[in-house]
Amino acid sequence: MLIVQKFGGSSVADNERIFKVARRITERYKEGNDIIVVLSAQGKTTDELIKKAYSINPKPSKRELDMLLATGEQQSVALMAMAIRSLGFPVISLNAAQVGIRTTSAYGNARIRTINTERIEQELVRKNIVLITGFQGINKYDDITTLGRGGSDTSAVMLAAVTHADSCEIYTDVDGVYTADPRIVPNARKLDEISYDEMLEFAALGAKVLHSRSVEVAKKYNVNLVVRNSLNENPGTVVKEECQVERMLISGVAVDKDISRIAVIGIPDEPGMAFKLFSLMSKAKVSVDIILQSVGRDGTKDISFTVSKGDLVDTLKVLEEHKGMLSAKEITHDDEVAKVSVVGAGMATNSGVASLMFEALYDAGININMISTSEIKISVLVDSARADEAVAAIHDKFKLATMGLKA
Amino acid sequence: MLIVQKFGGSSVADNERIFKVARRITERYKEGNDIIVVLSAQGKTTDELIKKAYSINPKPSKRELDMLLATGEQQSVALMAMAIRSLGFPVISLNAAQVGIRTTSAYGNARIRTINTERIEQELVRKNIVLITGFQGINKYDDITTLGRGGSDTSAVMLAAVTHADSCEIYTDVDGVYTADPRIVPNARKLDEISYDEMLEFAALGAKVLHSRSVEVAKKYNVNLVVRNSLNENPGTVVKEECQVERMLISGVAVDKDISRIAVIGIPDEPGMAFKLFSLMSKAKVSVDIILQSVGRDGTKDISFTVSKGDLVDTLKVLEEHKGMLSAKEITHDDEVAKVSVVGAGMATNSGVASLMFEALYDAGININMISTSEIKISVLVDSARADEAVAAIHDKFKLATMGLKA
Secondary structure (H helix, E strand, O other): OOEEEEEEEHHHHHHHHHHHHHHHHHHHHHOOEEEEEEEEOOHHHHHHHHHHHHOOOOOOOOHHHHHHHHHHHHHHHHHHHHHHHHHOOOEEEEEEHHHEEEEEEOOOOOOOOEEOOHHHHHHHHHOOOEEEEOOOOOOOOOEEOOOOOOHHHHHHHHHHHHOOOEEEEEOOOOOOOEEEOOOOOOOOOEOOOOEEEHHHHHHHHHOOOOOOOHHHHHHHHOOOOOEEEEEOOOOEOOOOOOOOOOOOOOOOOEEEEEOEEEEEEEEEOOOOHHHHHHHHHHHHHOOOOOEEOOOHHHHHHHHEEEEEEEHHHHHHHHHHHHHHHHHEEEEEEEEEEEEEEEOOOOHHHHHHHHHHHHHHHHOOOOOOOEEEEOEEEEEEEEHHHHHHHHHHHHHHHOOOOOOOOEE | OOEEEEEEEEOOOOOOOHHHHHHHHHHHHHOEEEEEEEEEEOHHHHHHHHHHHHOOOOOOHHHHHHHHHHHHHHHHHHHHHHHHOOOOOOOEEEOHHHHHHEOOOOOOOOOOEEEHHHHHOOOOOOEEEEEEEEEEEEEOOEEEEEOOOOOOHHHHHHHHHHHHEEOOOOOOOOOOOOOOOOOOOOOOOOOOEHHHHHHHHHHHHOOOOHHHHHHHHHHHOOOEEEEEOOOOOOOOEEOOOOOOOEEOOEEEEEEEEOOOEEEEEEEOOOOOOOHHHHHHHHHHHOOOOOOEEEEOEEOEEEEEEEEEEHHHHHHHHHHHHHHHHOOOOOOEEOOEEEEEEEEEEHHHHHOHHHHHHHHHHHOOOOOOOOOEEOOOEEEEEEEEHHHHHHHHHHHHHHHOOOOOOOO
């Protein structure tokens, strides 16, 4: 079997953890598997390098920032190689340039275009455990690029795809994907399996187990993805195309607190206003999530939408600048909100999910601000102070702690 | 003019120094010059990475160590690029792989074979200040190699050679090359010029201003080399083929305390013994410096020689193992010795130098253990406790503090 394993920064933060991971890697190697390992930078290394960069230049060149940050993963793979060698196993570390991980040119947020598998294959034939720097690539100028947040997950899944690996194991500090965040809902249950689409919704909803881009890639190339705990031997959660288990109504409940609500009030109730508004947002590269448009009254209407907290200031600035063009009476915002969502492929064919979710919130006396639905997801906006309570209430209502309501 | 500048680790140790160097670089750029800058890793970074490696594996793979260490220079060039950019100048950082600095395969001690100038020229045409990682290259496997101690000097001189730079400025924390170490001889005088050959002897003798390999390369390609202080505007010392100044008898006095003397006593006074002994040393990769063979007496003779302190244990081990083969009666060693040398192209045609040197030592009551001479150098071995005194006495005798005795 060819296995790709990915370990995050906290798994290699110090010598003790490096050796723990090294033993884990070599155990799979001893079973006769070919092993490719993708590593992130140690612990807080990336944050420290970013801090150093900003202390020199408050607006560092993105190209130079990538040149700087890429050293973190290179140190990780070199140190891990030394640890594995000291356990007596053959190993080699490779950076993105050495492998030939080609990306787009967007420094700081590049996407992998192609991966050359030649060097990897050579090293696997030599029976080396192959350690590869995550999070980075090189662009057409041979400059170093980084893939943005969660990029090492994507590196691992892409490598699994191009090498036709039998599985791609993403190691983290939890046992897998849960029906809700166990810190919010103590009786949350670990899922044995989840579909790519459900996982995508979870990832997009801020469940930080896997980065969405990596799930997209896994779905596209049908990579057999497993989320496991680096600290124990539990089987983890398998992410795959179709789940074999009896279909539950919903797979889990997620909460996203990185959200602000903006209301553009009193714009003319005529065609094209929403288009004008959201093309402004698009030009400002602001991602808009839930959108709600009020029914027109007295010739005006209101449009509300949510953006991430980081985009709030920019968004308000753009809106104030174009207040006249939009003929808006007022622009208000609220960042004391959170988005609570239920996800499940099972709900596509069952209209009862929404009403059950609303019932749970009603029982708990939690007011719903906005609602948004998709094929496999229902999201509601609630006061952020009551978000955790909302998650717990919904988790209970769908009996997720036991086996969950059946679809 | 095309100028190559090299700054060592202490010159870029913190933000304040980085900006000091950045301003220095941009001043030359503003004058209309094309600038290539070679940087070492910041301050103690390399030592810290080595320590980290050894804490994981007491015998780290040399390949992986180079992979690890190379990150130090990459961080330096990225941070310097951010500093220069913040001063408003166009700049780009390149690592050895991006430039195409090809080396031999000897990890940890590689030699530069070729440098591709294409990318550098492109960036110079774009009017970028080009920052390049010193100390490193890539070998035929595309693996990262490092050049060994003083390697950044060699990187700079090599880059100056292949780009036909008008000058190569090596910045350090002293004003240039001195007639003796100013910490030992307070009235030591800075030399305005010195020949490649004299500089080579100085470098080999442990004057740590320039690494010998870099001087060899400068001599071979006739690179116009200048040693300058990164903290002031003094003109420094020019290293060149032939010095125009009136020839002094000697250029300076150097001392090397990293030395041990070994004596192999009572070996048969017959042909081939020296050959046997030094082929053993050669096999053990021990560099032997001064060699002294006693006149035979009672059918036996003694051979003494010096090695660096780091090689002493290995040397003694090899000798003890082969004591029988050498028919040696006894093997002794002494590491309380130091080598004091006078260097100067002027002495080649003047036999008075040796006697003047010995007179200085006699006046000071310092005993000479061994003597070794070359065309432009005379070295003596003295007790290490009196080495500094010996340097001062010789420095005085040759009147180096003023203008020096003429040849």
